Amino acid sequence: MELQEIASRLNLEIKSAAGSLTNQVTGGYASDLLSDVIAHAQKGDVWITLQMHQNIVAVATLKELAGVILVNGRQPEEDTLQKAIHENVSILVSNLSTFELAGRLYQLGIKNDPVV
């Protein structure tokens, strides 16, 4: 599913997009420890977090994530937004909590291949 379809179906506020809204979302990861995201997120994941620091953009780029969704209505910091626009990383905002948002994504069929 494309990121923009998720955005419209889950009512996400698009903060930065610049061409990456057509990214295919192939899974998801939820974590607020960026070192954990670096270690465990997979390419194509949509990342759910409450971190607003500019490092989220670098981590999203590094891991080739499909996009970042900030929860609880949290707004990205100004330099985060600038970086995201520059790096072509989509940052979206949801008013839901991490738990609720992950549930909605699952209902949309966004699932990770189970690790065997």
Next chain:
Amino acid sequence: MTRLFKADLHIHTCLSPCAQLEMTPRAIVRQAKLKGLDIIGISDHNSAENVVVTKKIGEKEGLVVIGGMEVTSREEVHILAFFADDEQLLKFQDIVYDNLTTGTNCTEVFGEQVVVNEIDEIIGFNQRLLIDATGLSINELVDKIHSFEGIAVASHIDREGFGIIGQLGFIPPDSGLDGFEISSKITLEEAKDRFHGRNSFITGSDAHNLLDIGKSFTQFLLELPTLKEIELALKGQGGRFLVDK
């Protein structure tokens, strides 16, 4: 003439909710001297209310005490802030208090937050939720610390919990931090290797009880045991530097 000074800059007093009640300023100074330390730093969580009293005791006992605080950023990263001037430190504390949540401490869960005087008498309890994070980002904190002529050191960067790398994946290149603290779990050599040749490393005990004081310390080559000189050492300037143990 420079000489070696042993410094443990990361010590919590009984004001920190997680520290033992035995961590009174008098006991800390006594233990630090026993351990042969020349300089200690007082770094309670989001508060500095036991700093002035510890400095007074240190002055009498011949131990250099540097006033500071371990402040928690919005990203839940611990930052050590040190100030040469108490007034500046207290101004910084006002800003930290303004940016702490309005919650009150739950003593059953987190412990008492005790403010004491020079003879270990309890003169008050801090009711704020000091264990909580401030609403200030790392960048905002570092800017504020610098604006009060303080220095900012990222705490225990090799630790996942509340360490800058654990929380943020890597050290933001424009962080403005003056130094980086490593815990006693890794050596300076390992740190240089892991954190790509940064050289402004200090190590401290992060003591929450008396026995831990001086368990880990930094050796500075300085002319005088002052924060100004420590700042020079962190920059490797003026012939002041850190000495590997």
